[in-house]
Amino acid sequence: MSLDLLSPVTLSDLELGNRMVMAPMTRNRANANNAPHSLNTEYYRQRATAGLIITEASPVSAEGVGYPATPGIYSEDQVSGWRDITNAVHAEGGHIFIQLWYCGRISHPSLLPDNQTPVAPSSLRPEGDAVTYDGMQPFVEPRALDTDEIPGIIKQYKHAAEMAQKAGFDGIEVHAANGYLVDQFLRDGTNQRSDEYGGNVENRMRFLNEILDAVCEVWPTNRVGLRLSPENSFNDMSDSSPQQHFAYFISQLNSRNLCYLHILEGDMMTKQRNVNYRDLRDIYNGIYMANNSYDKTRAQTALNNGDCDLVAFGVPFIANPDLVHRYRNNLSLNEADQNTFYGGDEHGYTDYPFAES
Numbered sequence: 173m174s175l176d177l178l179s180p181v182t183l184s185d186l187e188l189g190n191r192m193v194m195a196p197m198t199r200n201r202a203n204a205n206n207a208p209h210s211l212n213t214e215y216y217r218q219r220a221t222a223g224l225i226i227t228e229a230s231p232v233s234a235e236g237v238g239y240p241a242t243p244g245i246y247s248e249d250q251v252s253g254w255r256d257i258t259n260a261v262h263a264e265g266g267h268i269f270i271q272l273w274y275c276g277r278i279s280h281p282s283l284l285p286d287n288q289t290p291v292a293p294s295s296l297r298p299e300g301d302a303v304t305y306d307g308m309q310p311f312v313e314p315r316a317l318d319t320d321e322i323p324g325i326i327k328q329y330k331h332a333a334e335m336a337q338k339a340g341f342d343g344i345e346v347h348a349a350n351g352y353l354v355d356q357f358l359r360d361g362t363n364q365r366s367d368e369y370g371g372n373v374e375n376r377m378r379f380l381n382e383i384l385d386a387v388c389e390v391w392p393t394n395r396v397g398l399r400l401s402p403e404n405s406f407n408d409m410s411d412s413s414p415q416q417h418f419a420y421f422i423s424q425l426n427s428r429n430l431c432y433l434h435i436l437e438g439d440m441m442t443k444q445r446n447v448n449y450r451d452l453r454d455i456y457n458g459i460y461m462a463n464n465s466y467d468k469t470r471a472q473t474a475l476n477n478g479d480c481d482l483v484a485f486g487v488p489f490i491a492n493p494d495l496v497h498r499y500r501n502n503l504s505l506n507e508a509d510q511n512t513f514y515g516g517d518e519h520g521y522t523d524y525p526f527a528e529s
C-alpha cells in the first residue's frame with residue numbers, strides 16, 4: 173500500500189487532510205510579555221491547510237526561555253493568545269500541536285529571571301553566541317543542575333501541558349532535539365553527570381522519561397508527540413555513537429503509544445547524514461514523521477519506500493502559506509527570505525502571497 177502525501181490520513185483519533193506537517197519554527201514575533209498576539213494568529217491561520225501544524229518552540233517557564241520574543245505556554249496571557257490561534261486553525265479545519273521547550277545552556281542570563289545563569293546537565297559552555305535583546309553575546313558556562321532540582325523542571329513541563337490543554341491545542345510535542353535541555357541530557361557530549369541522570373543510556377534518558385510520564389498524566393499518550401535529532405550538531409552538540417544510542421532511546425519509546433516520533437534527520441546546518449534513519453524507523457512501532465529539507469518529490473519517495481508516515485516541512489511553509497494547494501496543483505513556490513525568518517513584523521511573515529486559484 174502506498175501512502176499519498178496529499179491524501180487524508182487518521183493520526184491517533186485526528187482526521188488530517190494530508191500527510192504534510194508544518195514543522196516547528198522559531199519566528200521571534202511574540203509580544204512584550206512573550207505572549208502570542210493577533211499577528212501570530214494570522215500567520216498560523218494562513219497555514220491551517222497543513223495536515224498538522226506544530227507550533228514554534230514554546231518555553232514551559234520563564235526559566236526555560238532562550239531567545240527574544242518567543243511565545244511561552246506558562247502564563248494566562250500566553251494561554252489567551254494561543255487560544256485565539258487554536259480557534260483560528262480549527263475554524264479552518266486544521267489541527268495544531270504546541271512544542272514544549274526548555275533551552276538550558278543555549279540561553280543567556282539577560283533572557284532569564286534575575287539574570288540567572290542558564291542550567292544544563294553539566295557545566296559545559298557551548299561554542300558560539302546566544303541570541304539576546306542586545307544582539308549576539310557569547311554563551312556563558314551553564315550551571316549543572318542539582319539532582320534535587322530536576323523534579324521542579326518536570327513540574328514546569330506538566331504545568332505547560334495543562335496550559336496547552338486550556339489553550340485548546342489538539343496535542344503537544346516534547347522538544348527533545350537540537351541541543352536544548354532534554355537533548356543535552358540525551359547526548360553524551362553534553363551529559364557528564366555521575367548521578368542517576370548521567371552515564372549510561374538508561375540514565376541519560378531518565379529526564380526525558382520523567383517528562384513524558386508527567387505530560388501523559390495530563391494528555392492521553394496518543395496526543396503526545398516527541399522530537400529527536402540524533403546527529404544534529406546545531407548548538408554545539410555531539411554524541412559518541414548516535415546510531416546505537418538513539419536505537420536504544422527509540423526502542424524504549426515503543427511501549428508508550430505516543431502520537432508520533434518526529435525525527436530531524438541529519439544535520440540542520442550541513443544537511444549531512446551519517447545515521448541510518450531507516451534502521452531507527454524500523455525499530456519504532458508507531459508513526460514516524462521525517463524532517464529536514466524534504467520537498468514534494470523527496471517526501472513522496474520516502475512515503476513510497478516506507479521510510480516514514482508523515483513529513484514535516486519547514487522553510488517551504490514560511491514562504492508558502494498554501495503549500496498544500498501548490499503541491500496538489502504542481503504550482504511554483506514563493507522563495508523564502510532568510511532576512512525575515514527571526515523577528516520583525518508582518519514582512520516575511522504574513523505577507524507571502526497565496527497562489528492565484
Ligand code: PHB
Binds near residue numbers: 198229239349350
Ligand atoms: C532556533 O531558534 O534557531 C531554533 C529553535 C528551535 C529549534 C531549532 C532552532 O529546534
